[in-house]
Amino acid sequence: MPTLILLFPLLSFITIGLFGRRLGDFTSGLINAVAGILSFIAALITMLNLKAPEDIILYKFLPVSHTSIDIGIYVDRLSISTTLTVTFVASVIFVYAIGYMRYLFGNWTFKFFAYFSLFLFSMLLILLGDSLILMFFGWEGVGLASYLLIGYFHEEKFATKASLEAFVMNRIGDWSFILGIIYTFWLFGTLSLPKLFENASYIPGITLATLLLFGGAVGKSGQLPLHTWLPNAMAGPTPVSALLHAATMVAAGVYMVARLYPLFSLSHTTLSYITITGVITMVFAALVATVHDDIKKIIAFSTMSQLAIMFTALGMGFPTAAMFHLTTHAFFKALLFLAAGAVITGLHHHTQNIFEMGGLKKYMPITFGAFMIGALALSGFPPFAGYFSKDAIVSSIMDKSSLVATMILFTSMLTAYYITREAFVVFLGQGHYHEEPHEVESIMTLPMLILSFLSLVGGFLLWSYFTYMNSPIEPPSSFIIHSIYGIIVAVVGISLSYLLYVKKIIDPNTLYELFKPIHSFVKSQFYTEYIYHNIFAKGYLAISRLVYKIVDRILIDGFVNGVAKLFMLLVRFVWEFIDIRFIDIIIHKLVIWTFSFGRKMRIIQSGYLNQYIFVVLIGIVVILGLIIKGMRL
Amino acid sequence: MDKYYMMLGLFLVFVGIFGIIIRKNLITILVATEIMLNGVNVSLVAASHFLGKVDAQVMSIVILTVAASEVAIGLGLVVSIFRLKGYEASEEIAELRD
Amino acid sequence: MELLAFVVIGSVAIVSALGAILVKSPIHVMVWFLGFILSIAASFFALKADLLAGLQLVIYAVAIVVFYVLVITTIPWEKIKMFEGFYKKELIFALPAFFLTIGTVLYLVFNAKLSNMRQMLPKDNVSALGTVLFTKYIVPFELASFILLIAMIGAIIFGKEKANG
Numbered sequence: 038m039p040t041l042i043l044l045f046p047l048l049s050f051i052t053i054g055l056f057g058r059r060l061g062d063f064t065s066g067l068i069n070a071v072a073g074i075l076s077f078i079a080a081l082i083t084m085l086n087l088k089a090p091e092d093i094i095l096y097k098f099l100p101v102s103h104t105s106i107d108i109g110i111y112v113d114r115l116s117i118s119t120t121l122t123v124t125f126v127a128s129v130i131f132v133y134a135i136g137y138m139r140y141l142f143g144n145w146t147f148k149f150f151a152y153f154s155l156f157l158f159s160m161l162l163i164l165l166g167d168s169l170i171l172m173f174f175g176w177e178g179v180g181l182a183s184y185l186l187i188g189y190f191h192e193e194k195f196a197t198k199a200s201l202e203a204f205v206m207n208r209i210g211d212w213s214f215i216l217g218i219i220y221t222f223w224l225f226g227t228l229s230l231p232k233l234f235e236n237a238s239y240i241p242g243i244t245l246a247t248l249l250l251f252g253g254a255v256g257k258s259g260q261l262p263l264h265t266w267l268p269n270a271m272a273g274p275t276p277v278s279a280l281l282h283a284a285t286m287v288a289a290g291v292y293m294v295a296r297l298y299p300l301f302s303l304s305h306t307t308l309s310y311i312t313i314t315g316v317i318t319m320v321f322a323a324l325v326a327t328v329h330d331d332i333k334k335i336i337a338f339s340t341m342s343q344l345a346i347m348f349t350a351l352g353m354g355f356p357t358a359a360m361f362h363l364t365t366h367a368f369f370k371a372l373l374f375l376a377a378g379a380v381i382t383g384l385h386h387h388t389q390n391i392f393e394m395g396g397l398k399k400y401m402p403i404t405f406g407a408f409m410i411g412a413l414a415l416s417g418f419p420p421f422a423g424y425f426s427k428d429a430i431v432s433s434i435m436d437k438s439s440l441v442a443t444m445i446l447f448t449s450m451l452t453a454y455y456i457t458r459e460a461f462v463v464f465l466g467q468g469h470y471h472e473e474p475h476e477v478e479s480i481m482t483l484p485m486l487i488l489s490f491l492s493l494v495g496g497f498l499l500w501s502y503f504t505y506m507n508s509p510i511e512p513p514s515s516f517i518i519h520s521i522y523g524i525i526v527a528v529v530g531i532s533l534s535y536l537l538y539v540k541k542i543i544d545p546n547t548l549y550e551l552f553k554p555i556h557s558f559v560k561s562q563f564y565t566e567y568i569y570h571n572i573f574a575k576g577y578l579a580i581s582r583l584v585y586k587i588v589d590r591i592l593i594d595g596f597v598n599g600v601a602k603l604f605m606l607l608v609r610f611v612w613e614f615i616d617i618r619f620i621d622i623i624i625h626k627l628v629i630w631t632f633s634f635g636r637k638m639r640i641i642q643s644g645y646l647n648q649y650i651f652v653v654l655i656g657i658v659v660i661l662g663l664i665i666k667g668m669r670l
Numbered sequence: 671m672d673k674y675y676m677m678l679g680l681f682l683v684f685v686g687i688f689g690i691i692i693r694k695n696l697i698t699i700l701v702a703t704e705i706m707l708n709g710v711n712v713s714l715v716a717a718s719h720f721l722g723k724v725d726a727q728v729m730s731i732v733i734l735t736v737a738a739s740e741v742a743i744g745l746g747l748v749v750s751i752f753r754l755k756g757y758e759a760s761e762e763i764a765e766l767r768d
Numbered sequence: 769m770e771l772l773a774f775v776v777i778g779s780v781a782i783v784s785a786l787g788a789i790l791v792k793s794p795i796h797v798m799v800w801f802l803g804f805i806l807s808i809a810a811s812f813f814a815l816k817a818d819l820l821a822g823l824q825l826v827i828y829a830v831a832i833v834v835f836y837v838l839v840i841t842t843i844p845w846e847k848i849k850m851f852e853g854f855y856k857k858e859l860i861f862a863l864p865a866f867f868l869t870i871g872t873v874l875y876l877v878f879n880a881k882l883s884n885m886r887q888m889l890p891k892d893n894v895s896a897l898g899t900v901l902f903t904k905y906i907v908p909f910e911l912a913s914f915i916l917l918i919a920m921i922g923a924i925i926f927g928k929e930k931a932n933g
Contacts, residue, residue: 646699647691647858654687654865661872668876671770673877675815678778680873682785684866689789691862692854697794697840701801704832705785708808711820719815722887724897727817728905731897734820734827735912739919741832745839746926752843 038086039093039110041079042120043161045072050154057147065147066135069154073128076157080124084117092167092231111167111230114506115360119292120164122364126283126371127157129484133375134276136481137382149189153280156182160285164292169218169228172296176214176253176289180207183286187273199272206266210256217249221300230296237299247300247307250293251314258290258344261318265566267341271333275378278333282340283371291347291363295356302354312352316444319345323451327458332377332389335459339415339452340370346445350430353437357508358430364502365422365495369414372488373456376408379481380463383474391459395466400474405464407485412460414492416453416527419520424527425496428520432511435519446526453530461538675716682709696751700744707737773814781807792853794840798833805829818893 049072053065060068090113097107131153138146159178166172180203188200222228224242254260259267267287271278281287294301294311301307319342326338343366350359381389383401388394398405414421417428427449435442476482503510511519537543682705689702711730718726784807787800805828812821890896901909 645855647693647855650687651691651858651862651865654684654691654862654869658865658869658872661869661876665872665876668879671774672815673880673882674774674778675811677874677877678774678781678811680877681870682781684869684873685782685785685789688862688866692859693789694853694855695794695797697836698789698797701797701836702789704801704828705788705804708804708828711824712808712811715812715815715817715820718817719889720882722889724889724893724900725904727820727893727897728901728908730817730820731823731901732908732912734823735916738827738832739915741835742919742923743926745835746923749839749842750926 038079038083039091039112039117039165040095042076042083042124043110043158043165045076045079046154046158046161048072050151050158053147053151053154057151058145060147062138062142062146062150063135065150066131066138069150070128070131070135072154073124073131073157076161077121077124077128080117080120083112084121087112087114087117090114090231092229094167106170107168107229108171109167110165112165115295116164118502118505119288119360119363120161122367123160123164123285123288124157126367126488127160127280127285129487130276130279130283130371130375133279133378133481133484134274136478137274137276137378139478140382140386149186149274152182152185152189153276156186156280156285160289163289167230169221169230169233172293173211173215173218176211176257176293179257179286179289180204180211183207183270183277183281186277186281187270189273189277193272196272199266199269203266203270206263207256210253210263213249213256214253217246217251217253220246220249233297234299237303239303243300244304244306247297247304248310250297251301251307251311254290254293254348255314256290257293258287258348259341260290260314260345260348261321262565264318264322264341265569268334268337271331271337275333275374275381278337279371279374279378282337282374283367287340287344288363288367291344291351291359294348294351295360298351298356301351308352308354310352311348312441315345315347315349315352316441317345318342319349319448320444320451323448323455326455327451330390330392332380332391332394332459332463333374335391335455336370336373336377339373339456340366342448342452343370343415346427346430346448349441349445350434353434353441355430355433357503357506358426358433360506361499361502362426362430365414365426365492368422368488368495369411369492372407372485372492373411373415375481375485375488376404376411379404379477379485380408382477382481384470385474391462394463396464397474398464401464401476403476403482403485407482407489408460408464410489410492412456413531414496415456416531417449417523418453418527418531419524420493420496422492422495424520424523425499428516428523429499429510431523432516432519446522449523450526450530453527454534457531458534458538461534465539672716672720675719676713679709679711679713679716682706682712685709696748700741700748703740703744704737707733707740770814773810777807777811777814781811794843794845795837798836798840801836802829802833805833816889816893819897 049068053060053068057065090111092109092111094107094109096109131150134150134153138149141149155178159175159182162175162178163172164175166175184200184204184207187203188197190196191200218228220242221233224240224246225233225236227233227236256263270281273281301311322338322341322345326335326342329335329338343362347359347362347366350356350362379401380394380397383397383404384394410421414423417424427445431442431445431449434445500510500513510516686702686704686706686709689705690699693699693702711733714726714730714733718724718730781804784800784803788797788804791797791800805824809821809824809829812818812824
């Protein structure tokens with residue numbers, strides 16, 4: 038049964054990839070969605086039947102003496118619960134994608150669904166693979182699929198650039214990840230997860246190994262300093278963003294750290310690095326999100342920020358809280374993206390700038406409701422899902438380090454501010470449109486409703502999830518008391534944006550004029566993107582050009598040309614003096630001699646059978662003579 | 671005694687070769703190959719006799735089969751050659767060269 | 769007794785073989801060849817290979833010789849001058865080589881020590897041969913039948929060409 042989870046998306050990918058043209062775009066989308074749902078059902082059945090961690094080895098690859106790289110599936114509570122979330126959210130997004138991509142049907146849209154299946158398959162490989170090498174395959178597959186999907190509108194320059202950036206940034210992380218895998222293998226002599234967990238004990242090199250592995254997670258989850266691809270990945274269609282941010286790609290980094298937590302927890306240095314990365318990234322991303330004006334990029338930065346919160350929780354030693362936040366985050370982040378996609382569809386794909394929208398509440402009531410639920414869940418407003426998961430993290434960390442907890446609360450306030458700001462600007466107020474916005478069709482609203490429901494009640498699973506994972510959790514009564522700070526910051530953030538953007542106590546434009554330098558500084562992601570693009574990338578190009586001009590053109594080409602000239606001189610000399618005077622004459626003589634010899638030899642080739650047989654007889658005589666000579670008679 | 675039969679068989683083989691070398695007549699050449707095959711058969715049967723095993727005779731039977739086939743094909747070829755060259759043709763058969 | 773039989777059989781075989789390759793007329797060749805076949809069959813009898821002797825008589829003396837005679841009679845020999853006689857040059861060169869070869873081979877065999885594992889051949893040659901043929905050598909036997917089949921097809925094709933021509 039666990040194999041089936043992986044099998045359905047793979048089959049769907051192969052089917053759509055090979056026969057998508059014949060099947061048609063709608064059928065492809067349907068196959069894709071059905072595969073996702075079947076995979077979800079298989080995951081559910083597996084979860085219900087799961088007693089103890091299971092390692093199902095499908096194939097023994099490269100058996101060398103007594104070790105081998107096994108290809109298998111490792112199912113335990115962590116992997117199967119994450120699989121359940123991922124397959125569920127992915128299926129919902131797959132259904133939504135059929136509606137969203139409707140306007141592109143007929144333009145080889147089946148490719149899109151094939152990539153989707155590949156994406157899900159790769160992600161499931163990360164989740165269920167029983168060895169680091171298999172995880173790495175999934176890791177790369179996710180990178181490939183995201184590259185293909187981000188660059189799906191490959192006729193547009195910014196999309197191809199964004200996909201390339203995502204690929205390169207991920208490559209840096211993957212490079213670190215594979216070095217980490219190699220180093221882990223060197224330390225433990227195995228890559229199989231169950232064996233790694235068995236052998237996990239402190240070894241001097243483990244800090245470096247886990248840091249390298251964490252480097253992969255940084256690249257994949259868009260943490261500082263490898264973050265610039267994540268907002269630019271918004272170039273892809275909105276379902277891609279939803280899938281990327283909610284269920285598959287970015288969750289892989291967090292999941293990987295949680296999966297290998299027995300190793301990570303051995304090194305306090307690594308854990309503190311994770312914490313520092315998380316804290317810096319979450320504040321950074323939240324600040325950037327407060328000033329951005331792209332409907333999707335704001336949500337993208339919020340993803341970055343939320344993932345950083347998860348990493349902080351991991352770094353502080355609360356993997357279960359982090360994984361639970363990942364689950365609820367998948368629900369409401371997917372919901373937010375789907376609602377944003379619905380807004381874009383409702384506006385006929387004209388604009389993504391939130392300040393060009395407004396007053397959409399009366400045109401798109403369902404989308405408005407869904408977006409508000411998502412926004413409130415993200416803000417951590419009770420009783421939405423985000424409240425439980427975020428405050429589980431906060432209340433856990435509070436006892437350990439009040440500084441980190443304060444930073445998370447600060448981030449939460451900013452989060453509440455920017456997401457409600459977006460919601461208020463887009464849905465409330467006044468808007469002027471050339472084309473009347475419309476509510477999206479039911480194939481798109483249904484997934485939003487399902488996710489809204491889960492964002493609304495998903496948080497109450499907190500206690501059952503922690504019990505399922507055998508992790509301690511405080512009872513509901515004390516939890517509510519502990520989470521009072523979380524509620525306060527959420528309320529502060531929401532009321533701040535309400536006052537600014539709905540009541541307009543101070544005109545936002547005046548504020549904008551006042552803080553223009555700071556605004557643009559923050560909006561440019563603290564110049565990181567500028568530095569990456571202009572100093573690293575362009576500097577690299579400039580150096581390459583310089584090297585090309587100086588070394589290649591002058592030194593190497595000059596050397597090669599000089600050698601060529603010398604060689605030509607030598608060749609001419611050889612041709613004039615040796616070739617013509619000696620070799621040609623010799624060859625000529627040789628030809629004449631061969632010709633006359635051949636004419637003489639022709640007599641032997643009489644063509645008479647009996648003469649040939651006679652020669653055979655002579656041969657027999659000779660051989661018999663030799664035999665007699667060698668015989669001991 | 672087996673030795674003598676062996677020698678007889680070998681002698682016949684060389685008689686056959688000699689015949690192929692000297693004769694012009696295609697039919698006679700075919701007959702000479704038959705003589706060669708029979709010489710080999712005699713040698714084989716002699717070997718079978720002094721080894722006391724019938725295995726060699728099985729090979730003789732196979733040779734008999736091949737000989738029969740060879741006669742069928744060979745004579746067919748001879749007839750075809752005559753038909754192709756014509757009975758009055760005066761030049762010799764030296765196809766292997768030309 | 770055996771030696772006597774050998775002398776008789778051997779001399780007949782040698783004389784008839786030489787006659788077969790040396791006489792001029794194709795029909796006379798066939799007559800000498802028939803004598804040769806009979807002598808070979810006799811030598812098989814002498815070597816206690818009864819079945820082979822019988823097969824020799826049936827296949828050669830009846831089938832093959834008759835086939836030769838049939839073909840010979842269809843060819844107008846009086847028209848064909850080019851097949852008459854011998855290659856003189858080759859005869860001169862081949863004769864010494866022939867004697868040399870015969871000499872060396874006979875010398876070889878005469879001085880050779882034959883295997884010492886003397887066993888008596890089974891009394892019932894036919895059943896012994898049949899048993900071996902259909903168990904141990906079934907594959908060569910089947911292959912032989914296949915060769916015969918192919919030869920038959922080939923002969924039919926040649927004959928058909930002639931009919932068309």
